[in-house]
Amino acid sequence: MSLVFRRGIASMASLRKAPKVVCIGRNYAYVPLLSNSKLYSFPLRSARPKQPFFFLKPTSSILPPGAGPVIRPKGVDLHYEVELALIMGKQVKNLEASDEKAAFDSIESYALSIDMTARNTQNEAKKKGLPWSIAKGFDTFLPVSEIIPKSAIPDPHNVELYLTVNNEHRQADNTDLMLFTIPRILSDISKVMTLEQGDIVLTGTPKGVGPVVPGDVMRAGLKVGGKEIEEAKIEVK
Amino acid sequence: MSLVFRRGIASMASLRKAPKVVCIGRNYAYVPLLSNSKLYSFPLRSARPKQPFFFLKPTSSILPPGAGPVIRPKGVDLHYEVELALIMGKQVKNLEASDEKAAFDSIESYALSIDMTARNTQNEAKKKGLPWSIAKGFDTFLPVSEIIPKSAIPDPHNVELYLTVNNEHRQADNTDLMLFTIPRILSDISKVMTLEQGDIVLTGTPKGVGPVVPGDVMRAGLKVGGKEIEEAKIEVK
Numbered sequence: 394m395s396l397v398f399r400r401g402i403a404s405m406a407s408l409r410k411a412p413k414v415v416c417i418g419r420n421y422a423y424v425p426l427l428s429n430s431k432l433y434s435f436p437l438r439s440a441r442p443k444q445p446f447f448f449l450k451p452t453s454s455i456l457p458p459g460a461g462p463v464i465r466p467k468g469v470d471l472h473y474e475v476e477l478a479l480i481m482g483k484q485v486k487n488l489e490a491s492d493e494k495a496a497f498d499s500i501e502s503y504a505l506s507i508d509m510t511a512r513n514t515q516n517e518a519k520k521k522g523l524p525w526s527i528a529k530g531f532d533t534f535l536p537v538s539e540i541i542p543k544s545a546i547p548d549p550h551n552v553e554l555y556l557t558v559n560n561e562h563r564q565a566d567n568t569d570l571m572l573f574t575i576p577r578i579l580s581d582i583s584k585v586m587t588l589e590q591g592d593i594v595l596t597g598t599p600k601g602v603g604p605v606v607p608g609d610v611m612r613a614g615l616k617v618g619g620k621e622i623e624e625a626k627i628e629v630k
Numbered sequence: 631m632s633l634v635f636r637r638g639i640a641s642m643a644s645l646r647k648a649p650k651v652v653c654i655g656r657n658y659a660y661v662p663l664l665s666n667s668k669l670y671s672f673p674l675r676s677a678r679p680k681q682p683f684f685f686l687k688p689t690s691s692i693l694p695p696g697a698g699p700v701i702r703p704k705g706v707d708l709h710y711e712v713e714l715a716l717i718m719g720k721q722v723k724n725l726e727a728s729d730e731k732a733a734f735d736s737i738e739s740y741a742l743s744i745d746m747t748a749r750n751t752q753n754e755a756k757k758k759g760l761p762w763s764i765a766k767g768f769d770t771f772l773p774v775s776e777i778i779p780k781s782a783i784p785d786p787h788n789v790e791l792y793l794t795v796n797n798e799h800r801q802a803d804n805t806d807l808m809l810f811t812i813p814r815i816l817s818d819i820s821k822v823m824t825l826e827q828g829d830i831v832l833t834g835t836p837k838g839v840g841p842v843v844p845g846d847v848m849r850a851g852l853k854v855g856g857k858e859i860e861e862a863k864i865e866v867k
C-alpha cells in the first residue's frame with residue numbers, strides 16, 4: 394500500500410516517530426450482556442467514570458497501513474478496539490477544559506486506529522494491580538490509517554466509527570457518545586503530562602469490542618455525514 | 631549546569647528524544663518493616679516475582695541535569711526510586727536471555743535516574759486495576775544524570791547506587807541485588823516490544839524508597855569499585 398504524504402506536520406513517517414501515544418480508557422460506557430451465547434452490549438451514560446483515565450502505548454506498537462498482519466502473541470486473547478486518533482500539532486500543557494478553541498487548535502490532523510489489547514493479560518494485570526503496558530504494548534498492537542486531514546472532520550464529536558471482522562459488523566457508533574469530550578480529554582492529559590507536537594491521542598472505543606484470531610480480516614473506517622473518508626480505511630489481518 | 635555532549639549516539643538532547651522509556655518494577659525485592667516510627671526494609675530474594683514486569687514512562691517526564699526542580703502535583707505523595715538506566719544502542723527484538731553477549735552489546739551507555747512516583751495515585755490505581763501511567767508519568771518525574779560512557783561501568787551488575795535526601799542516606803545498594811539480570815530484563819521486554827536505538831530502560835530500585843516534599847534536596851550517585859562516577863551525579867530539589 395503506497396503512503397501518501399501531505400502538507401501538514403503529520404505524515405506516516407512522523408507517526409512512527411511520535412513522541413508518545415496516550416490512550417483514554419472507558420470513554421464510551423456500556424454494559425455487556427450475555428444472550429444466546431453471544432456478547433451484546435448497550436451504551437450506558439450513567440457508568441461514566443468521575444474523570445478520564447489514560448495509559449501509554451509504545452510507538453513501537455504502531456502498525457502503519459499495509460504493514461500488517463497484527464501478530465497475536467502465544468496464549469493471548471486478542472481484542473480489537475476501534476478509536477478516533479488525534480495527532481497533536483503543538484505543545485499543550487495545563488489546558489483548561491473550557492478552552493475549546495485552544496483544544497481544537499492544538500489538533501493537527503486525525504487518524505483511525507485500532508487499540509489491540511491482550512485481554513487476558515490485561516484482566517490478569519487488573520486483578521494483580523499491575524501496569525497495563527504489556528497487555529497494550531506488543532509490537533503491531535496499534536494499526537493506524539493514513540493521516541486524515543483536519544478539514545475532512547469538521548466536528549470530531551460527530552463521526553461514525555465502524556469495524557468489521559470477516560465482513561461482519563462488530564463496532565459502529567458515533568463519537569457523539571464519548572463520555573468525555575476532546576477538550577476535557579486533552580485538558581486532563583495535559584495537566585499530567587505535556588502533550589507535544591506529533592503526539593497521538595486515542596479517544597476510546599465504542600461498544601462491540603471482541604476477539605480476533607489469526608486469519609481474521611479486520612476492516613475499519615470512519616464516516617462523516619454518511620460519507621466514507623478514504624484516508625481512514627484500515628484493512629488488516 | 632552545563633551539558634556535556636559525548637561522541638556516542640546518546641547525548642542529553644537525544645535522551646529527551648528517546649523513543650520510549652521502559653521501567654522494570656520490583657527488581658530488588660524487600661520487606662518493609664515499621665520500627666520506631668521509621669520505615670526500614672531488608673532485601674528478600676525469596677519475594678522474587680515469577681517474571682519481570684514493566685511499564686512505560688513518557689519521555690515528557692524526563693528532567694535533564696540542572697532542569698529541576700521536580701514538581702509535586704497537588705495532593706501527591708511523591709516518592710523517589712534511584713535506578714540504573716540503560717541507553718540502548720541498537721534495535722533488540724526477541725532476545726534470548728541466555729544471549730548475554732548480545733544483551734550487553736545492545737547497550738550504548740548508561741545514566742543514573744530517579745523514577746519519581748505519585749505513590750498514593752499508584753496505590754489507588756493498583757486497588758482499582760487501573761494503569762500506572764498517571765502515577766508514573768507527570769512532567770519532571772524522571773530526573774536523569776549526564777550520560778555515563780559504557781567504559782565507566784565494566785560490570786553493570788556490580789555498581790553501588792545511592793540516594794540521599796537533605797544529606798541523609800536513604801538508598802544505598804549494589805546492583806548485584808537485582809532479582810532479574812540485565813540480559814533477562816532485555817529479553818523479556820524485547821519479546822513484547824521491540825527495543826529501539828535510544829530507548830531508555832530503568833532497571834528497578836533497591837530498598838529505601840520514601841517520600842520527598844518541596845524544598846528537599848535529593849542527591850544521587852553511582853560508585854564503581856568504591857569510586858564515584860562524576861557523570862552519574864544527580865542533584866535536584
Ligand SMILES: [Mg+2]
Nearest residue numbers: 474508597598
Ligand atoms: Mg482502547
Ligand SMILES: [Mg+2]
Nearest residue numbers: 412413649650
Ligand atoms: Mg515514546
Ligand SMILES: [Mg+2]
Nearest residue numbers: 711745834835
Ligand atoms: Mg521504579
